């Protein structure tokens with residue numbers, strides 16, 4: 001049996017663990033220095049902008065499409081295995097358009113998606129008013145409604161993936177800080193990593209999957225080609241109204257000018273998120289003191305889209321840091337060059353929840369291809 005060691009238990013590591021746990025030839029151990037879903041995953045809003053994304057070809061679209069398809073089976077599968085509900089909004093995403101937005105571009109995308117078997121509807125102002133009367137902003141000129149896009153609670157999803165993987169025999173070790181990936185020469189120009197160094201012990205591995213989010217950077221520092229990730233801060237908030245906005249039976253995610261309004265039920269909503277770059281590529285954003293004025297700008301932007309929100313109580317605010325690859329597109333899902341047995345699954349930046357199922361499928365295929 002091949003021993004696969006997965007480092008990191010955010011939504012990416014947990015998705016990989018569950019996907020691999022369905023393969024009998026793997027023995028799997030997941031290591032995390034914290035409990036699951038504490039870093040980027042715990043901050044995410046879980047908006048899955050797959051079909052409504054402007055990506056139409058190559059890996060970027062293939063991963064989006066694969067994820068959207070897999071989510072439809074994954075959520076009921078996990079709910080059946082764990083016996084727990086995973087908050088999963090199947091009412092789609094409504095993207096608002098403003099003066100200056102290229103309506104023709106969205107029309108072309110809608111036609112193209114139709115040819116691919118997906119739906120995108122173009123809405124005029126009348127349609128917006130009748131379906132989502134909570135939107136009252138004179139600058140909104142129309143909308144694109146994507147009924148096939150979704151939203152999921154990223155923390156509950158990750159916990160369900162962990163529980164389901166555990167039931168399939170995966171070992172999870174939390175409070176397990178990986179300090180180093182030990183490398184040895186394998187051939188003249190290649191290395192192998194058969195030992196994972198924890199604080200007080202060494203763990204042997206046939207394959208190592210690095211899905212440690214921003215922590216992946218430090219883990220690959222000793223390698224020939226360390227990966228470079230930039231931390232991009234995001235702040236968000238949870239708010240509560242006296243009653244839900246708009247039609248009780250139609251509560252899609254509303255997104256406009258990069259602000260998401262995510263219905264949670266019980267008249268509560270997530271609102272977010274800021275996108276805050278560090279001063280330099282290598283710089284760290286200040287997580288201890290996020291700039292509250294930037295979150296306030298997002299909040300006021302949300303109120304400008306749905307004025308009823310001004311009556312809401314803010315229940316709490318939080319921040320997290322997205323792992324963004326420097327100088328290359330997100331995400332990084334590939335073997336490390338010059339290593340025989342290390343795979344990277346990291347750098348998912350703003351779309352880690354969206355791309356988690358496709359990432360897990362890619363890692364599974366890479367491992368199975370190598371073992372063939």
Ligand SMILES: Cc1cc2nc3c(=O)[nH]c(=O)nc-3n(C[C@H](O)[C@H](O)[C@H](O)COP(=O)(O)OP(=O)(O)OC[C@H]3O[C@@H](n4cnc5c(N)ncnc54)[C@H](O)[C@@H]3O)c2cc1C
Nearest residue numbers: 008010012033039040041046047178213215234352353354
């Ligand atoms: C505010 C905000 C909103 C977002 N909204 C969305 C959204 O709507 N949709 C979407 O798709 N994405 C969204 N994202 C992005 C998404 O959160 C990330 O892309 C995704 O969570 C990355 O997952 P991950 O598992 O790679 O990383 P993480 O969740 O950061 O997990 C990495 C794990 O690795 C562990 N680790 C690190 N180093 C080590 C080590 N040396 N040893 C052991 N363990 C280690 C950490 O403890 C952590 O648990 C959002 C992000 C933020 C911040």
